[in-house]
Amino acid sequence: xxxxxxxxxxxxxxxxxxxxxxxxxxxxxxxxxxxxxxxxxxxxxxxxxxxxxxxxxxxxxxxxxxxxxxxxxxxxxxxxxxxxxxxxxxxxxxxxxxxxxxxxxxxxxxxxxxxxxxxxxxxxxxxxxxxxxxxxxxxxxxxxxxxxxxxxxxxxxxxxxxxxxxxxxxxxxxxxxxxxxxxxxxxxxxxxxxxxxxxxxxxxxxxxxxxxxxxxxxxxxx
Numbered sequence: 029x030x031x032x033x034x035x036x037x038x039x040x041x042x043x044x045x046x047x048x049x050x051x052x053x054x055x056x057x058x059x060x061x062x063x064x065x066x067x068x069x070x071x072x073x074x075x076x077x078x079x080x081x082x083x084x085x086x087x088x089x090x091x092x093x094x095x096x097x098x099x100x101x102x103x104x105x106x107x108x109x110x111x112x113x114x115x116x117x118x119x120x121x122x123x124x125x126x127x128x129x130x131x132x133x134x135x136x137x138x139x140x141x142x143x144x145x146x147x148x149x150x151x152x153x154x155x156x157x158x159x160x161x162x163x164x165x166x167x168x169x170x171x172x173x174x175x176x177x178x179x180x181x182x183x184x185x186x187x188x189x190x191x192x193x194x195x196x197x198x199x200x201x202x203x204x205x206x207x208x209x210x211x212x213x214x215x216x217x218x219x220x221x222x223x224x225x226x227x228x229x230x231x232x233x234x235x236x237x238x239x240x241x242x243x244x245x246x247x248x249x250x
Contacts, residue, residue, distance in 0.1 A: 036218040041208065046228050048122045049204035052194045053232070056129035057187045063134040064186070065179070067093055068141025069167060079163050097135040102196050104132050109200075125202035129193050133186055140182030144175040177248040184240025188233050195229060205229050 067089060073079050074086035096104070105128045112119050112127050148171065156170050172179070198206020205225040213222030 034220040034224060036212075036216075036220050037224050038212075041212070042205075042221075042224060042228070045203070045205045045208040045225065046232070049191065049194050049206070049229070049232065052122045052125055052129060052197075052202070052204055053187060053190050053236075056126055056133060056190050056193075057183070059126075059130045060133040060137050060186055060190070061183055063130065064137030065141055067134065067138035068145065069171065071138065071142045072145040072171075073163070073167075079157075079166065093135040093138050095135075096131055097139060099132075101128070101132045101193050102199070104128055105197060105200055120201040120203075122203040125194065125197040125204075128197065129190055132193060133190050136189065137182060137186045140186070141175075141179060144178035144182060145171055147178060148174045177244050180240065180244040180247055184237060184244065187236050187240065191229060191233050191236065 070080075070089050071086060071093065074082045074089065076083075099107070105125075108128045108131065109119050112124050115127060116124050118124050152170060152174060153166065156166050161169070194202070194204050195206035195209070198204055198208070198210050201207055201211070205228055209222045209225035212218060213220075213225060
């Protein structure tokens with residue numbers, strides 16, 4: 029039945045492409061979380077009247093975040109081709125997409141981290157400071173626990189965006205469902221291949237959103 033409805037779909041290639049998309053999304057989300065969290069915390073703590081208040085560091089970090097957050101992803105991929113080739117020796121395949129995915133998503137998530145940290149009751153932070161808590165203690169015992177639901181919610185949004193980024197990366201042959209939909213579907217006028225790849229991408233997005241929302245709800249003790 030499926031062979032008649034979807035005559036051009038090679039299911040082995042389709043599942044391999046889906047696994048590549050999951051691989052790129054998972055790895056990029058992990059690195060994005062670490063880098064974005066570090067950037068967001070730096071932006072927060074170096075802002076005026078905070079523990080590490082420093083105009084220069086805050087400005088430089090903010091400029092980095094704003095610049096890379098503003099560049100359209102498809103243009104960022106092209107700009108990073110020389111860097112990717114130097115780093116990995118190739119611009120094709122799932123691994124080659126990771127630098128652009130991480131650099132494109134980390135600043136986006138950093139802004140979400142900053143917003144989450146700004147929503148914390150200042151009294152809680154001041155109370156910790158007045159008790160002589162070290163900066164590391166304030167970060168691990170106050171900032172992160174208090175902002176955890178918002179951080180997880182932001183990470184879910186970022187992971188969903190990364191699925192879309194992997195599809196765009198397919199245009200330069202990064203692998204995954206994006207490459208399959210573009211090269212095997214669009215360029216060869218095989219609408220069924222493009223349709224199935226799109227449906228699988230939507231399923232991945234729905235699953236990520238559902239899992240993310242569930243974890244966020246459990247983390248929210250309010």
